[in-house]
Amino acid sequence: MIPVTTYRGATVAVFGLGGSGLATCAALAAGGARVVAWDDSPASLAKAEAAGHETADLRHIDWSGIAALVLAPGVPLTHPAPHWSVGLARANGVEVLGDIELFCRERRATAPRSPFVAITGTNGKSTTTALITHILAETGRDPQMGGNIGTAVLSLAPPAAGHSHVVECSSFQIDLTPSIDPLVGICLNVTPDHLDRHGTLDLYAAVKERLVAGVQPGGTAILGIDDRHCQAMADRAERAGHRTVRISIRNPVADGLCLDGADILRMEAGAVVRRFSIAAAGALRGTHNAQNAMAAYAACEALGLTHDAIVRAMLTFPGLAHRMEQVGRIGRVLFVNDSKATNADSAEKALAAFSDVYWIAGGTPKEGGIAPLARFFPRIRKTYLIGKSAEDFAKTLGAHPHVIAGTLDKAVALAAADAAAEGAADPVVLLSPACASYDQFPNFEVRGTAFRDLVLAMPGVVKV
CATH class of the missing domain: 3.40.50.720 (NAD(P)-binding Rossmann-like Domain)
Known part of the structure; x- marks a missing residue:
């Protein structure tokens, strides 16, 4: 405490x-x-x-x-x-x-230079938070992980030179933290979400920006620059005098981290100073996780860790439950729990990571539904729709193969049977709902646990 x-x-x-x-x-x-x-x-x-x-x-x-x-x-x-x-x-x-503001004030009063990494973004913040924590633990630090990821920040050990606080911050929490001042501040991305709580996308982005704008003197601001809001945040952070590290999975950067095929490049003054791959890390599959890995690398580098130590620790990251979680296999069929994908932007990351997908989707829909995912429909063998959104999602899918299963248990059974019977090279039964869970489950964790239990109860399953 x-x-x-x-x-x-x-x-x-x-x-x-x-x-x-x-x-x-x-x-x-x-x-x-x-x-x-x-x-x-x-x-x-x-x-x-x-x-x-x-x-x-x-x-x-x-x-x-x-x-x-x-x-x-x-x-x-x-x-x-x-x-x-x-x-x-x-x-x-x-x-x-809010409680994170109380933490910030206590840190300033007792240990103002103690390591404090704050992470926000519409998507990826939990994985990035957990990955940073894992790297710090593997390299002998004493990370204290909390905030939006599940442990109340005031339940952690007090700020001190020997404790590194790694805190995931939602926009709701940042709104209640007017003096947030991390040593390392990360904003991964901004896409439409929680507009019912912030009014407009611009206001939502402005709340997110407080986290990186508040980085304490001598600290580091890390920003994904693949959307216009975060790109502008990076420019403002740099003009304000903050050490600014840009990360991109789409374009080259002069100073920061970017992709070259499957490799991540660490750039300085337009030159490659480090090159590494996370392909061996199964829990970091997909380009979205490359962004998370870039942010974690930059954060740990800012805290003084070496390149080799960071990359070595990344490759042993076990991943998070309900976020591209590999649950089990039956023969060639892989079952993946991505229940945390509560909007289309998040579901996109999972769909982009696989090619022969038997997709379970639906629930309480977010604005825009699954229409933004249309470019991924060709890689989906069949969709199994559940929950309140099923009828509307069926209309969006149109002629693409789909069935309204209604409930998760029926969807899992149908998808498993189809994936086993058809001749796909790498069949994946993927729960990535692109919806909130509230019509059938209390939260995404309960929904993901139900999926996991259904899969592990199937005959012949081998736990991954």
């Missing part, structure tokens, strides 16, 4: 008592603050009370004595409308922030 000493003696309100909210309450209390907590869920309130935290309906407290409101990232800050707790805080001149 990281005791938050910067609010010692003050009263702090906390709204949202999930995992990060409860960790925030504990960290503030450990640092000497009085905490008043609330949640709209009786079950969450009960958990907070069982942990010994004071609870009170924030609609009926005296806000004149409140130093700050710590908001859970899932609670609306601006769009479609500020949550009522935000309105009350602002009406009383109380700052609204």
